[in-house]
Amino acid sequence: xxxxxxxxxxxxxxxxxxxxxxxxxxxxxxxxxxxxxxxxxxxxxxxxxxxxxxxxxxxxxxxxxxxxxxxxxxxxxxxxxxxxxxxxxxxxxxxxxxxxxxxxxxxxxxxxxxxxxxxxxxxxxxxxxxxxxxxxxxx
Numbered sequence: 061x062x063x064x065x066x067x068x069x070x071x072x073x074x075x076x077x078x079x080x081x082x083x084x085x086x087x088x089x090x091x092x093x094x095x096x097x098x099x100x101x102x103x104x105x106x107x108x109x110x111x112x113x114x115x116x117x118x119x120x121x122x123x124x125x126x127x128x129x130x131x132x133x134x135x136x137x138x139x140x141x142x143x144x145x146x147x148x149x150x151x152x153x154x155x156x157x158x159x160x161x162x163x164x165x166x167x168x169x170x171x172x173x174x175x176x177x178x179x180x181x182x183x184x185x186x187x188x189x190x191x192x193x194x195x196x197x198x199x
Contacts, residue, residue: 061109063108064108067081107125117170120190120191121161127153127194131150152193159186169182
């Protein structure tokens with residue numbers, strides 16, 4: 061999977077670019093693609109995610125990430141960029157994202173036994189539950 065994030069960049073008086081966007085998923089390396097036609101207008105911009113292979117874990121990660129972005133867009137905005145989203149809505153999404161990200165980092169594929177350590181393949185174990193949650197959330 062490849063993911064493109066819209067970052068806010070500060071340009072120092074010396075002309076250096078400094079990434080001021082917090083890193084959420086422990087990224088170590090970031091490639092900048094300057095896009096002057098898309099200035100930051102103060103609103104959240106969802107990431108662009110692309111599956112590089114047909115894998116249910118990757119598709120679930122992308123779908124959960126999109127649901128998180130939608131929840132944040134639908135959240136209540138406050139001063140200084142703070143957004144509140146009910147914990148009952150956000151907590152299961154964040155738990156699913158953490159689980160899926162861990163599975164991807166560990167190299168699990170959808171045809172492997174589930175990363176929850178059951179002897180069942182992901183598609184028929186946690187994948188089934190996550191798909192059910194995604195289906196219920198998009199209604």
